[in-house]
Amino acid sequence: MTSPAKRLCSSSSSLIKYQWHPIVDDDYLRLPNLIQMTVARVKDRQLTSDIIPLINTIYSWPHSLKHIRRLHKHDNHLDILLYPSSFITPLEKTEFDKYFENETRLINIPENPCLLKWQYDICIKDHWPGLVFRENKILEQSQLNKDLTEQDDIILDLFQKIQENDKESHYAIIVDNERQIPLVGSRDYRDKHPLQHSTMVAIDLLAADSVYLRENLIEKFIEKQEKKTYLLNGCSIYLTHEPCIMCAMALLHSRVSTVYYVNKHVHVGALGSKYKLHTLKKTNHRFTVYHLEQINNGDTVNS
Secondary structure (H helix, E strand, C coil): CCCHHHHHCCCCCCCCCEEEEECCCHHHCCCCCEEEEEEEEECCHHHHHHHHHHHHHHCCCCHHHCCECCEEEECCEEEEEEEECCCCCCCCHHHHHHHEEEEEEEEEEECCCCCCHHHHHHHHHHCCCCECCCCCHHHHHHCCCEECCHHHHHHHHHHHHHHCCCCCCCEEEEEECCCCEEEEEEECCCCCCCCCCHHHHHHHHHCCCCCCCCCCCCCCCCCCCCCCCCCCCCEEEEEEECCCHHHHHHHHHCCCCEEEEEECCCCCCCECCCCEHHHCCCCCCCCEEEEEEECCCCCCCCC
């Protein structure tokens, strides 16, 4: 079934292709922090049951490193992680010579668990193979670029319509995810009031009791929709520009599900450029964020 907005807003064809690029926590973009450990090679694997209690009396394996297997077998050898390289009470030489071969060596292990498979692959190849890792397919998928949907094309066309000759101002459109229809569209009025950014105005327009009393810019293009509370449960918001910290916090408190924005705001952008507010661990609501990026020649889809 064709949506009401689709009948009024036709997508413009273009040779330039775009995708939505996810703005994710920095923890997914880098390797975990590494800590240096002392490793020894066991002389006789049959003595492992004696070695483990002995080593645990010197350095008990902490719960924070449960993602690391202390023992690692390869070929006909067995290696064991003894303790951090900075450990000040190492094993006595007589005991070391009894159970271990030659000299110790230093290796790095990830201080925290690997979150993504690419991190795991690098860590087991370059550092310590004995890592515990369970791949999360949903998490892996969330790191990929997304192709534009029909709804995305509709919203981007609506932006073109409501902007008219004002291409520099900031605009926002809130969409009902379940019904896949735009609810309100707003522009920036900060020249008249410092708090009336397009995001703030859009949230206000959706409220049952509007304070700003600004025009819903998309009502001339689609049927008027009923208003709801200020909460954006089940809604996404499309923005011509990355929101500032004030607007990003308003979206968080409004319980928005997804934010899509076209242009970055390098100096004050709070969802990718300057900050990544949506990734803060202690907030009481999490939402996903995407930025529109042009696909370069040779790029593969969803890469």
